Amino acid sequence: MAKTVKVIINGKEIKVPVGTSILDAAKQVNINIPALCKHPDLEAGAGCGICVVKVGSGNGKMLRACCTDVEEGMNIVTHDPEIVRVRRNVLELILSNHPKDCLICARNNDCELQRLSAEFGIREAYYPLIVGRKRHKFDNTTKTIVIEGSKCILCGRCVNVCQKHQNVWALSFLGRGIDTVLSPAGEIGLNDSPCVKCGQCSNHCPVGSIVEYDETQKVWEALNDKDKYCVAQIAPAVRVSVGEAFGYPLGTNLTGKLVSGLKKLGFKAVFDTNMGADMTIIEEANEFVKKFTTAKDTLPLITSCCPAWVDYLEKFHPDMIGNFSSCKSPHEIVGVLAKTYYAKKNNIDPSKIVMVSIMPCTAKKYEISRSQEMFSSGQQDVDVSLTTRELARMIKQSGIDFKNIEDAEGDDVLGVYSGAGTIFGATGGVMEAALRTAYHLVTKKELPPSKIEFKQVRGLKGIKDAEIDIDGTKVRVAIAHGLANVDKLLKQIEAARAAGQPSPYDFVEVMACEGGCVGGGGQPYGVTNELRKKRAAGLYKDDEGQKVRCSHLSPAVQTVYKEFVGEPLGETAHKLFHNHYHKRKTYIK
Ligand code: SF4
Ligand code: SF4
Ligand code: SF4
Ligand code: FES
Numbered sequence: 001m002a003k004t005v006k007v008i009i010n011g012k013e014i015k016v017p018v019g020t021s022i023l024d025a026a027k028q029v030n031i032n033i034p035a036l037c038k039h040p041d042l043e044a045g046a047g048c049g050i051c052v053v054k055v056g057s058g059n060g061k062m063l064r065a066c067c068t069d070v071e072e073g074m075n076i077v078t079h080d081p082e083i084v085r086v087r088r089n090v091l092e093l094i095l096s097n098h099p100k101d102c103l104i105c106a107r108n109n110d111c112e113l114q115r116l117s118a119e120f121g122i123r124e125a126y127y128p129l130i131v132g133r134k135r136h137k138f139d140n141t142t143k144t145i146v147i148e149g150s151k152c153i154l155c156g157r158c159v160n161v162c163q164k165h166q167n168v169w170a171l172s173f174l175g176r177g178i179d180t181v182l183s184p185a186g187e188i189g190l191n192d193s194p195c196v197k198c199g200q201c202s203n204h205c206p207v208g209s210i211v212e213y214d215e216t217q218k219v220w221e222a223l224n225d226k227d228k229y230c231v232a233q234i235a236p237a238v239r240v241s242v243g244e245a246f247g248y249p250l251g252t253n254l255t256g257k258l259v260s261g262l263k264k265l266g267f268k269a270v271f272d273t274n275m276g277a278d279m280t281i282i283e284e285a286n287e288f289v290k291k292f293t294t295a296k297d298t299l300p301l302i303t304s305c306c307p308a309w310v311d312y313l314e315k316f317h318p319d320m321i322g323n324f325s326s327c328k329s330p331h332e333i334v335g336v337l338a339k340t341y342y343a344k345k346n347n348i349d350p351s352k353i354v355m356v357s358i359m360p361c362t363a364k365k366y367e368i369s370r371s372q373e374m375f376s377s378g379q380q381d382v383d384v385s386l387t388t389r390e391l392a393r394m395i396k397q398s399g400i401d402f403k404n405i406e407d408a409e410g411d412d413v414l415g416v417y418s419g420a421g422t423i424f425g426a427t428g429g430v431m432e433a434a435l436r437t438a439y440h441l442v443t444k445k446e447l448p449p450s451k452i453e454f455k456q457v458r459g460l461k462g463i464k465d466a467e468i469d470i471d472g473t474k475v476r477v478a479i480a481h482g483l484a485n486v487d488k489l490l491k492q493i494e495a496a497r498a499a500g501q502p503s504p505y506d507f508v509e510v511m512a513c514e515g516g517c518v519g520g521g522g523q524p525y526g527v528t529n530e531l532r533k534k535r536a537a538g539l540y541k542d543d544e545g546q547k548v549r550c551s552h553l554s555p556a557v558q559t560v561y562k563e564f565v566g567e568p569l570g571e572t573a574h575k576l577f578h579n580h581y582h583k584r585k586t587y588i589k
Contacts, residue, residue, distance in 0.1 A: 005072040010079070022053055022065035022076055031078050034087060034116055036094075037155035038066035039204050040528045041514070043164070045156045050090045050116070053078045062086065088120050094153050096127035097178075098207075105151070107208035110525055113153060114207075135181045141191035143213050144365040145202050145521075151209040152182050158201035158210055165514065167484040168312070170195035182209070192588035194315055198308035198483070198512045199362030199387075199521020212362050212387045212522055216394050219384055222354040223266040230354045231342075232262045233271040233334045233414075236425030237360040237517035238388045240538030244524040245392035246402045250531060251538035256407025258358070259415070263408060264400050271338065272410045273357065274417030276330030277424040277433065278551035279337075279560070280305055283327045283577055284430075285437035285551075286568040288507055292475070293442075298322065300478075300493060300505045303430050305329040307367035308512035308521075310581065312483055317490050318583035323508075326578040330424065331357040331364065332374060334414055335381035336576045341564045342414055350379055357385045360425070360520030363512070373579050387522025416556035419543030426536035427481040427516035428457035428464060431509040435468055435477070436550045443471045452549050458540075460515060460529055463489050465505065478505040482514040 002017040009029055016025045021044065026033050037047035044067035054060030054077040055068070065078070077083070095117065102108050136149030154173065159182070162171045170193045174183050184193035202210040222228050234255065243252040259270045288301045304310055304325045313320060328336075335357070339350040357364060364385040368374055374381055386394075395402050410416060420436050423429035432454045439447050456466035457477065462485035465478040480489040489510075493503050513519045515532030518539070548554050565572045 005070055005074075007070045007072075007074040007076060009076045016070055018069075020070050022055070022063070022068050022070055023051055025070050026053075026065065026076075026078050033065045033078050034119075035066055036112060036116070036153065036206055037157065039157050039206075041165070041204065042157055042160045045160060047154065047156050048090060048094070050087050052083060052086050054080070054083060084120075088122070091116060091120055091122060092126040095122065095125060096129060098153060099150050100125075101151070105208040106211040106214065107525075111208060112206035135175065135179050137181060137183050137187070139190050140213060141189035142195060142197050142366065144197040144362045145190070145199050145210055146213050147182065147190065147210050148208060149182055151207050153207055153209070154180055154182070155206060157204040157206065158182070161200045161204045165482050165484050166196070166198060166200055166512070167487045168194050168196055168198075171201060188587070194586040196308040196311040196315070196483070196512065197363040197366045200513060201521075202362065203521050203523065203525065203527055212389065213365060214390060215365070215384050215386060216390050219356055219386065219394065222356075222383070227352060228354045229348055229352045230267050230356060231269045231271060231338055232267040232356045232358060233273045233276070233331055233338075234258050234262075235273040235331060235357065235359045235361070235517065236277060236422050236429075236539060237520060237523070237535065238358050238391070239542070240425070240518065240535045241360065241523050242388050242392055245389070245396075248403075251534035253538045253542050255542070256409070257402060257405055259410055260405045260408035261395050261400055261402055262358075264405065265394060265398055267356070269342075269411040269415075270408075271334050271412065271414035272417050272421075273331045273334055273359075274421030274424070275410075275414050275554075275556055276332070276334035276337075277305075277421035278418050278554045278557045279333045279577065280327050280330050281420060281430075281433045281437050281551035282557060282561070282568050283573060284325050285434045285441055287325055287327065288434065289438055289441045290569070292506060296502075300503045300508045301325055302508045303434075303510055304579070304581075305424070305430060306363070306511050306513075306517075307361070307370070308363035309483070309486065309510045310370075311363065311366070311584070312486070312512060314581055314584040315586045316487070317494075319494070320490060321581045321583070324581055326580070328373070328577050328579050329364075329367065330421075331359065331385070332367070332381055333577055335368075336377045337414055337560065337564075339377035339379050339381060340576065341560060342412060350377060353379070354383045355381065357382050358388065358391045359385050360388050360517045360523045361385070361513075362387060362521040371579070376576050389522060389524060392524070413556035413559050416554065417546075418551050418554040418557075419546035419549035420551045421554070422542045422546070423539050425517045425539050426458070427460070427511055428479045428509065429516060429539065431457045431477055431479050431507065433551060434507070435470075435475075437552045438475070439470050440550065440552055442473060445471075446550070446553075457509075458536075460532060462514075475507060476505045477507045477509070479509040481511040481516050483512050486510050486512070
């Protein structure tokens with residue numbers, strides 16, 4: 001049992017585990033201490049000073065609650081007039097170096113600094129504005145995320161997540177004092193740096209200093225162009241997070257309202273990326289079973305549906321390109337099917353189709369033109385990729401009363417999916433979906449309902465591994481999410497290879513974002529592990545409620561193979577659904 005200590009917070013004695021910070025101990029008695037540089041996902045940086053509390057008898061010492069652990073008998077005061085005055089002063093100093101651009105800021109109404117300023121009742125600029133003296137960067141070179149350095153409060157969250165959680169080290173602070181600037185090393189553009197466009201920096205930034213590259217205007221223009229035929233698709237993780245922008249309970253599945261809302265925005269057809277996930281599984285499970293049965297020395301097979309992960313592998317582990325599944329990501333598969341199969345069946349000129357993907361992800365904005373293979377329909381297969389946040393803004397702008405619109409169903413076979421397709425959005429979901437189909441491919445039987453769930457591969461542990469018994473055949477699988485965890489796992493595989501030993505794993509699932517796409521860089525702000533769990537629970541519930549829970553049993557998938565694709569891994573499948581990878585430089589200049 002964890003050792004505990006007794007502490008007094010605002011006169012009330014509580015017991016908390018050793019190692020708890022004052023900030024977290026206070027939460028246990030429902031006291032919120034303001035924090036800016038500290039995010040629940042990240043280690044304390046102790047950079048801003050807004051979380052000060054008094055510790056000790058009498059007037060006490062002022063200590064930062066985020067980076068001070070409780071000790072036996074500690075007497076803590078979290079709020080008194082002097083503490084509030086100090087916190088207010090910290091805020092006023094931050095504001096003296098921050099533009100007051102709230103009305104034209106991407107984080108307007110959803111900004112931690114704005115909220116704190118409102119809570120502290122700040123009504124005038126106490127210190128003179130010195131923002132003009134600071135060097136800062138504007139960088140939209142990746143076309144996925146945008147750095148607006150003038151708004152940066154130097155809290156360090158983005159640097160922390162990029163370096164320690166994603167192991168990319170694209171961002172750092174350069175210069176000193178008032179000249180400090182957030183930038184890649186050498187002040188190069190982000191696109192010339194090792195950045196893999198995961199967007200985790202934007203999701204952890206408390207203000208509007210790193211945001212997604214906004215492409216909503218491009219979509220409005222397409223929707224208003226009578227000559228275009230706009231279609232949309234919804235990623236698995238979007239359906240359980242978009243509700244946060246409209247006041248729904250966390251993890252509510254809103255597939256029906258999303259389809260309906262997109263139709264009201266003017267999309268002629270709405271497809272489901274879950275269907276593309278089912279297709280990915282058919283190709284990937286066949287790829288795995290083929291290697292597992294005929295070429296074990298080429299294992300592990302590593303999943304490739306996360307574009308930030310693809311970029312990371314090409315930059316940091318190109319020696320493992322041969323282990324990568326050649327299968328495209330689900331939304332690219334729906335994109336190419338929309339402009340070939342669907343266009344032909346419905347007699348639509350594919351050059352008029354504008355395919356818009358609604359994704360939890362910023363890296364998908366990069367993926368849609370990352371190589372010639374993203375144009376395999378003869379057009380760009382996906383034209384625009386919007387984040388969940390961008391879609392929520394569009395729905396609000398359009399005046400659609402999202403909470404009260406009727407549900408609608410996806411169009412055509414491209415809008416129909418199995419339970420295996422929906423769990424793609426959570427870490428372990430791709431593996432679980434692939435195992436359901438791999439079981440069928442190996443045994444020619446179906447999993448009984450009691451065995452359809454592979455709970456060993458679920459959950460938020462950074463690296464999960466399991467030995468799966470497929471009718472007597474053992475398959476060793478591993479799942480990693482968050483690129484620092486991925487790096488650890490890959491090093492383990494590389495070490496075995498260097499020692500001339502077989503790979504410790506046969507099949508590996510990787511997602512760049514912690515929690516998988518439910519924690520994606522384009523999801524609504526404020527992500528924590530609690531939130532990741534609730535979003536994932538929404539997907540598992542969707543799976544449980546589906547009549548068909550295996551990709552190979554989906555009637556939509558069967559129709560598309562029968563009417564158009566032919567065999568999995570066959571000629572058409574290879575032409576439309578598969579990829580090549582290439583070593584990329586980490587620094588371009
Ligand atoms: S997008 Fe990801 S890799 Fe790029 S700077 Fe942000 S956290 Fe780092
Ligand atoms: S960009 Fe955002 S997260 Fe990064 S240091 Fe500045 S304010 Fe903090
Ligand atoms: S885990 Fe999902 S959201 Fe994150 S970068 Fe990969 S595909 Fe995008
Ligand atoms: S939140 Fe504690 S120092 Fe910033």
